[in-house]
Amino acid sequence: MATLGPAVSSLRASLALLDSSISILDEGVSDFPRLRRVLQTQQHFELVPETTLKAAQQSLADEISPAIDQLLSTAESHLNQLARKEQSLKARHELLEGRLGSQKSSEVGQSSRYRRPSGAGRASGLPDAKALQMKRLQQKKDQLQFAIERLELQGKQKERELRKSMAFVKAED
Structure with a gap:
């Protein structure tokens, strides 16, 4: 049995190993099992x-493009309207x-021309009727000057509006 001893001990060592x-x-x-679940790929x-993506983008662009163009034209026309209103208000301001x-100036001129001395009944030796007529004529002259200025300003404003509308028509072409 002595010859089997080393084989048995070797077998025991092999079993332990x-x-x-x-x-x-x-x-x-x-x-x-946990690693399999962790490493399992999921398609999120x-x-x-x-090609499908580009077709979808083109379709979306075709859908949105008209609405964007319409909104831009509306905004542009509104801005033009506001610009015309601004010009109108500036012209009115200048007019006023x-x-x-x-x-x-007419008040200053009238007060210096028609000021009567405290003791005198007449300013320049003219009778009262003549002085009143002169005053009316001066007022009428001032009114006519004002009307001329107003018409000139309105003419300039119409000219500006016409130039803008012509520029707008040229820009559309």
Whole structure:
């Protein structure tokens, strides 16, 4: 039996080594179900061919383009309308400033021309009827000057509007 002793001890060593290998493999394999779930690839997004994507983009652009063009033209016409209104208000401002300036100058001129000395009944030796007629004529002259200025300003404004509308028509062509 002495000859079988080393074979038995070698077999026992092999069995111990095999047990150790099985326990190591068991530890390594025990986590496989979790690893399989973790490593399993899931398709979260659907992959679409580039041609389909470009066709969808073109379709969307074709749908949205007319609405965008319409909104832009509406905004542009509104801006033109506001610009015309601004020009109109500027012209009116100039007109009212001119009116106010001519009114002040005529008041200053009238007060210096028709001021009567405190003791005298007449300013320049003219009778009262003549002075009143002169005053009326001066007022009529001032009114006519104002009307001329107003018409000139309106003419300039119409000219500006005509130039703008012509520029707008040229821009559309």
